[in-house]
Amino acid sequence: MKKKYGKFRRTTDPENAGKVLVSDAASNGNGNGNGHGGANNFNALNSPSSGDNSERFLLEGGSVTIPMEVLRQVTNNFSEANILGRGGFGVVYAGELHDGTKTAVKRMECSAMGNKGMNEFQAEIAVLTKVRHRHLVALLGYCVNGNERLLVYEYMPQGNLGQHLFEYGELGYSPLTWKQRVSIALDVARGVEYLHSLAQQSFIHRDLKPSNILLGDDMRAKVADFGLVKNAPDGKYSVETRLAGTFGYLAPEYAATGRVTTKVDVYAFGVVLMEMITGRKALDDSLPDERSHLVTWFRRILINKENIPKAIDQTLEADEETLESIHRVAELAGHCTAREPQQRPDMGHAVNVLGPLVEKWKPSCQEEEESFGIDVNNMSLPQALQRWQQNEGTSTSMFHGDFSYSQTQSSIPPKPSGFPNTFDSADGR
Structure with missing residues (x-):
């Protein structure tokens, strides 16, 4: 009994x-x-x-x-x-x-x-x-x-993203395909977008990294570990807090001042994208100094986009279509890790960039219909209607203009010509 x-x-x-x-x-x-x-x-x-x-x-x-x-x-x-x-x-x-x-x-x-x-x-x-x-x-x-x-x-039976990126051999996993990686990136972007702007209260995660991204049997991702979460300040103001998080994923302004906005999560998300593209960790002391810090090294690569194929994880089979997708995600990673927080997109823009890339591999029997991060199950009907109205007539195209990257480790160039001062959800919806 x-x-x-x-x-x-x-x-x-x-x-x-x-x-x-x-x-x-x-x-x-x-x-x-x-x-x-x-x-x-x-x-x-x-x-x-x-x-x-x-x-x-x-x-x-x-x-x-x-x-x-x-x-x-x-x-x-x-x-x-x-x-x-x-x-x-x-x-x-x-x-x-x-x-x-x-x-x-x-x-x-x-x-x-x-x-x-x-x-x-x-x-x-x-x-x-x-x-x-x-x-x-x-x-x-x-x-x-x-x-x-x-x-x-x-319970998330497939462990965390870090295990699949960096320890797959020891754990007996197959390397993640690019299709799986971009789908995971979109899942994470949607989860963080919800925390930032779609929940009843706005939150900042502060510790976004591969070990805090958990995977189910279907390789769909969920963000975990909310012990460092802070309430997001209203508007564009920042909130001062005790420095916490993980080196390699800390936004420069947060590490320098201890003040946070939702843009610190955007920076960390950009680092995770770089890890998914390269198969390398954010910090790797086993590499020479000029390559040990992933963001600095990867942003140098982005100066000449012809170098991107050399930076791609060798386990990926990069055909022409995959390579085009990787270029788009690499560009997004560069925007997300801009040194100035106001030059980084919000997570709604990241969802808009990644959504069309996942759509190319979307099966016909996809689960409930999603429209670039609009999750009607997690908002009221008036909220959903408002989001749909925002989408009508807007473009989901991504930035195709040249993006200038600094070759120095400590500086990031000023805003490129025509580049917006800040990103809002409306920019990409």
Whole structure:
């Protein structure tokens, strides 16, 4: 007989009206049931004793607290055989819930996390209970157990993009085709565009890189790891914050001043595009200094576009059509990594550039119709109508003009003639 892990019931607490409580069947029923632990209240998350609460809340965004007993069972008591990976704050385990849902369980200890880790734990829950998109990894639930903190995500069986680009031989993967790479790039662009401008609240990811891009069996991509996410400032203003992220992907103005806008994600996306084109890492100390920093080296390549074929990942079969597509993506990567943030496109423009390239390989039985990043499942009808109206009569063509690149490592040239001061979604829609 299958064991029941818990039951759902409505709360009578006025502060939590509309939420659903989960009673832990394994508890003794002496929990305080005080209603703390919602998406915007982390008192329970910070309290070591909160792991003993018998009352668990289904968060407004759909994520639910899951008893530790359940997580022990689904991960085979956190068996070594279930380990998917290790990070700075803990270990990720594969698990399968009693309803067949496959999960990835990130297990962390407070002593190892410190304040930084605890802040990231809270940020993950706060963000992922507010956003839902098919190209963002979903948070299924979390657990607070004594001094342990656990996050439960949907399982992405094909690992991360970095493994497929840089470790495919050791892991037994086939090298990614260009068709797969450009499709992954479009998925990522759509996910980040949603974070920046289509969600109810605007967010900046701050740590976009291949290891945070996860892949499903169909090789569709989802952006993961929202521990460093910041609320995006209104308008064109930047927000000052503690420097965080990964060297090689940090936008110059962010590294220099600690101030961020959505354009820091655009820069990181451009670096990822370069990695997908070349098969090289953003930083590679094994190479000579003049080639170790991918952005600097690749932007030199772009000065003379005839050099681009020499920079392409040798595992790619670059026929004429593929080479044309690579040139388009290389040009986009150059725009995204412009030194001045106002010269970088927004993610809506990236979606417009990549969309037609993927369309060439689009199967006839494509999933729900998408129009250059307009995801009607993730916005209200008025929002969708507004986006469609913006599209009517606009061009989806890409920039074909010459783009001047500096040959120095430390500078990027001024705006080329005819190049816009800034990019907005309307430029490419």
